[in-house]
Amino acid sequence: MKKLGVIGGLGPMATAFFMQMVIEMTDAAIDQNHIEMFIHNCPGIPDRTGYILGKSRENPGIQMIDIGKKLAENGADIIAIPCVTANYFYKELSESIPVPVINTIKETSCYLGERGIKTAGLMATDGTIKSRLFDGELKSKGINLVIPDEKYQSYVMDIIYDNVKAGKPVDMDKFGKASENLKSKGAQVILLGCTELSMARRDERIGAGYLDVMQLLARCSVDICGTLKKEYREIITV
Numbered sequence: 001m002k003k004l005g006v007i008g009g010l011g012p013m014a015t016a017f018f019m020q021m022v023i024e025m026t027d028a029a030i031d032q033n034h035i036e037m038f039i040h041n042c043p044g045i046p047d048r049t050g051y052i053l054g055k056s057r058e059n060p061g062i063q064m065i066d067i068g069k070k071l072a073e074n075g076a077d078i079i080a081i082p083c084v085t086a087n088y089f090y091k092e093l094s095e096s097i098p099v100p101v102i103n104t105i106k107e108t109s110c111y112l113g114e115r116g117i118k119t120a121g122l123m124a125t126d127g128t129i130k131s132r133l134f135d136g137e138l139k140s141k142g143i144n145l146v147i148p149d150e151k152y153q154s155y156v157m158d159i160i161y162d163n164v165k166a167g168k169p170v171d172m173d174k175f176g177k178a179s180e181n182l183k184s185k186g187a188q189v190i191l192l193g194c195t196e197l198s199m200a201r202r203d204e205r206i207g208a209g210y211l212d213v214m215q216l217l218a219r220c221s222v223d224i225c226g227t228l229k230k231e232y233r234e235i236i237t238v
Contacts, residue, residue, distance in 0.1 A: 002225040003036045005076025005099070007067050009043035010060075010083035011165050014195035014214060017202060018082035021218035027227040035226045038076050040067045048085040049127030061089035068097035078102065080221045082195045084213050085127045102224075104217050105137050108191065111216055113141030115236070117189050120211075121146050121182030123156050124193035134193065146185040152178040156197075164196035172204055179206075189236055201237070210237045 004022070008015030019039060028034045045067075046058035064086065068079050079101040081087075087105050094101045112120055120143055122134055129147055138145050148156060155174035163170050182190050188209065192198060195214040200206055215235050222228045 001035060002077035003038065003075050004221055004225045005068070005071030005074070005079045006037060006039040007064050007071070007079060007081045007083075007086070008039050008041040010045055010048065010081070010086060011196060012041060012043050013164065013167075014082050014198060015039065015041050017198055018080070018195070018214055018218055021215055022221055025218055025222045025229055025232045027229045033226070035222065038071050038074050040071060042067060048083065048088065049125045052085070052088055052127035052131050060086070061092050064089060064093055065096045068093060068099075068101065072097060072099045078221075078224055080217055082214055082217060084133070084193050084195060085125050087133055088127065088131050102217060102220055104213060104220075105133055107220050108134070108211070108213055108216055109137035109141045109143065112138070112143055112189065112211070117143055119144045119146060119186045119188050121148075121179075121185065121187030121190040122193050123148070123178060123182070123190060123197055125160060126153065126157060128193055129153065134191070144186075146182055146187055148178050148181050152181040156194075159200070160194050160196045164199045170200045170204060172200070175200055175204075175206070183209075206237060208236075208238050211235065212237075 026034050045063045046060040048060050050056035051060055078099055135145055155178045159170055159174055179190055190210050192210055192212045198212050198214045201212045219232055
């Protein structure tokens with residue numbers, strides 16, 4: 001089996017949940033059937049959204065590249081980054097790290113395209129929204145992307161930064177209102193496009209029609225490095 005390297009800490013809770021998902025998704029009868037993982041949990045990596053929006057001059061890509069190189073030196077065959085906003089730096093990461101880095105945005109677009117989705121809603125950080133990370137890949141699959149109105153985008157940011165990153169429960173009232181805003185724009189599927197939003201799926205009953213992008217990253221990681229359980233082929237919530 002291939003060995004999985006994980007650039008973690010963006011944030012720490014998301015990294016822990018990512019590892020749990022990889023283990024749960026792997027079709028393993030004994031310990032030895034599970035995937036070997038090298039995880040560098042580095043919460044000190046500068047905030048991705050702050051850099052993208054010009055609020056910080058600290059380039060998080062520099063540390064991510066350094067960690068990726070070390071993971072490769074330790075034997076990782078492929079790299080996963082449980083942080084959707086980190087895909088803003090994908091080009092420099094993939095060019096500088098000597099082993100493949102999973103492109104979460106591309107994998108998400110392919111997954112939706114294969115299932116005939118025509119309109120997707122996006123819940124994500126301001127950095128992901130404003131850098132239009134998903135737009136091009138989704139468009140290439142014939143998928144229209146809708147984003148929350150300003151008021152509801154502020155709700156999403158509150159959930160990410162004031163709830164999950166602060167170690168507090170997800171405000172499901174704000175989650176529900178942001179979701180309804182996207183559905184009113186025609187979203188067939190809502191992307192949980194920030195790894196902190198995965199905590200809502202983990203801890204709450206969010207209902208049908210959501211695709212957890214970090215869960216898809218875990219699914220891809222298992223597909224590449226191990227054997228995926230059949231029940232995880234379809235992961236849009238029902």
